[in-house]
Amino acid sequence: MPKTVxxxxxxxxxxxxxxxxxxxxxxxxSGLVERIGEDVGHLHHRYSLxxxxxxxxxxxxAQALRLVLDLFDEVGPHLDEANIVAVGHRxxxxxxxxxxxxxxDDRVRxxxxxxxxxxxxxxxxxxxxxxxxxDLLPDIPQVAVFDTAFFQDxxxxxxxxxxxxxxxxxxxxxxxxxxGTSHQYVSxxxxxxxxxxxxxxxxxxxxxGASASAIDGPHAMDTSMGLTPLEGLVMGTRTGDxxxxxxxxxxxxxxxxVDEVDVLMNRRSGLRGLxxxxxxxxxxxxxxxxxxxxxxRAREALDVYINRLVKYIGxxxxxxxxxxxxxxxxxxxxxxxxxxREVCQRLQFFGVVLDEDxxxxxxxxxxxxxxxxxxxxxxxxxxxxxxxxxKQALTLV
Ligand code: ADP
Numbered sequence: 001m002p003k004t005v006x007x008x009x010x011x012x013x014x015x016x017x018x019x020x021x022x023x024x025x026x027x028x029x030s031g032l033v034e035r036i037g038e039d040v041g042h043l044h045h046r047y048s049l050x051x052x053x054x055x056x057x058x059x060x061x062a063q064a065l066r067l068v069l070d071l072f073d074e075v076g077p078h079l080d081e082a083n084i085v086a087v088g089h090r091x092x093x094x095x096x097x098x099x100x101x102x103x104x105d106d107r108v109r110x111x112x113x114x115x116x117x118x119x120x121x122x123x124x125x126x127x128x129x130x131x132x133x134x135d136l137l138p139d140i141p142q143v144a145v146f147d148t149a150f151f152q153d154x155x156x157x158x159x160x161x162x163x164x165x166x167x168x169x170x171x172x173x174x175x176x177x178x179x180g181t182s183h184q185y186v187s188x189x190x191x192x193x194x195x196x197x198x199x200x201x202x203x204x205x206x207x208x209g210a211s212a213s214a215i216d217g218p219h220a221m222d223t224s225m226g227l228t229p230l231e232g233l234v235m236g237t238r239t240g241d242x243x244x245x246x247x248x249x250x251x252x253x254x255x256x257x258v259d260e261v262d263v264l265m266n267r268r269s270g271l272r273g274l275x276x277x278x279x280x281x282x283x284x285x286x287x288x289x290x291x292x293x294x295x296x297r298a299r300e301a302l303d304v305y306i307n308r309l310v311k312y313i314g315x316x317x318x319x320x321x322x323x324x325x326x327x328x329x330x331x332x333x334x335x336x337x338x339x340x341r342e343v344c345q346r347l348q349f350f351g352v353v354l355d356e357d358x359x360x361x362x363x364x365x366x367x368x369x370x371x372x373x374x375x376x377x378x379x380x381x382x383x384x385x386x387x388x389x390x391k392q393a394l395t396l397v
Pocket of ligand 1: 206336
């Protein structure tokens with residue numbers, strides 16, 4: 001049995017997991033526990049050709065993980081045969097402490113807890129996942145892999161907000177970025193494929209959350225997410241960039257509380273706010289609707305989404321003094337053929353030429369979608385955050 005890493009991504013009411021063989025990049029088993037703490041929870045486990053679904057109350061993360069480990073034994077692969085050499089935990093916020101993966105001990109757990117003020121929705125459930133995994137798999141080293149680590153060394157010009165320095169330092173306010181594991185993985189893949197060490201790259205990670213990054217050689221130069229994953233691109237339910245005075249206005253004029261504005265901007269905005277649905281496939285469907293109003297809202301949502309992307313591509317090109325490769329990744333980037341075409345059309349002025357046939361794919365492996373003679377290469381590179389976490393975890397055990 002090859003060495004494997006159990007990758008765990010704990011959300012507030014969910015746990016996603018994969019058993020990964022880092023050498024071949026293959027998920028041997030995977031699954032998802034949802035609706036933890038609700039009346040009826042759901043667990044889906046897949047191993048080889050076998051898939052199992054359970055619907056039952058799942059009280060907390062400890063019970064969830066215990067059920068998962070039971071399923072490994074019942075459905076496979078058996079845990080004592082799986083040769084798990086590490087458990088890799090995805091952690092959203094590593095603050096200024098972590099620029100790479102860390103073997104989890106009391107100190108690391110303490111720091112993740114301390115950083116919960118910066119990621120209140122993400123770090124506490126991740127910590128719970130760590131505690132439960134340590135309890136249930138006490139002999140296996142646990143590694144934390146941070147979403148912010150790749151952006152830890154952003155140059156000051158990108159990391160600092162133009163905010164009163166004392167206040168910013170006192171409250172650890174800076175741009176930390178997020179999705180770093182994906183941006184690092186994808187940009188490395190591009191460099192491997194093109195055989196270039198000094199490429200200027202723009203990576204567009206477009207999933208439910210979305211972020212762009214500017215990467216020069218191996219170094220991240222800028223990224224669109226900030227103190228939290230709210231800044232930057234338009235997302236499924238998040239505003240992305242917005243005038244911060246909107247917050248004061250909503251509090252003073254609309255009488256909304258801080259928490260209400262938080263929910264509005266994080267959960268009820270973005271594609272959902274503009275078109276009525278957070279899922280890009282649904283927005284595309286609305287755009288084909290016979291109802292003029294529905295169609296118009298969907299078109300406006302798409303236009304705002306695309307315009308923001310183009311704005312960031314232009315900004316990052318100027319920041320880096322050029323760009324060699326623009327790469328699309330994640331659910332929308334890998335699958336939305338129209339979106340890639342629309343973005344590339346807007347970039348024609350600086351010589352981007354799309355190869356329509358190449359773009360008409362939803363690839364499983366990296367592809368180039370720009371035509372020969374295009375001033376900038378455009379690629380689609382499927383991201384694989386679990387594999388990236390597994391590989392990083394393996395470097396420490
Ligand atoms: P997450 O951030 O949850 O990991 P994903 O990377 O899975 O998100 O991306 C989810 C997004 O990808 C959704 O908006 C979904 O509509 C979109 N998506 C998936 N397939 C397609 C498709 N064929 N066309 C357009 N969008 C798609």
